[in-house]
Amino acid sequence: MAAQSEAKWESVMQNLRDAGCGEDLIRQFVRLWEDGRRREGLNLLGKHRQVLLDRCHAEERRIGCLDYLTYQIENDQI
Secondary structure, rough: HHHHHHHHHHHHHHHHHOOOOOOHHHHHHHHHOOOOHHHHHHHHHHHHHHHHHHHHHHHHHHHHHOOOOOHHHHHHOO
């Protein structure tokens, strides 16, 4: 049973790495979870999600700027 539990935790940690979480954040999450502070662990993940979403929105704004510039160039507005 311990091997199964260890495999689950390795899967969770790999998922967190794939989501862009650093090793410090992963250790903090695991520590909170193991201490029974699951709500705090979920809040930690929520904060990381918001960081990723903010980055995504910033990149979308940049893409919008390029699209607008391309539109202006293609329509001889520049």
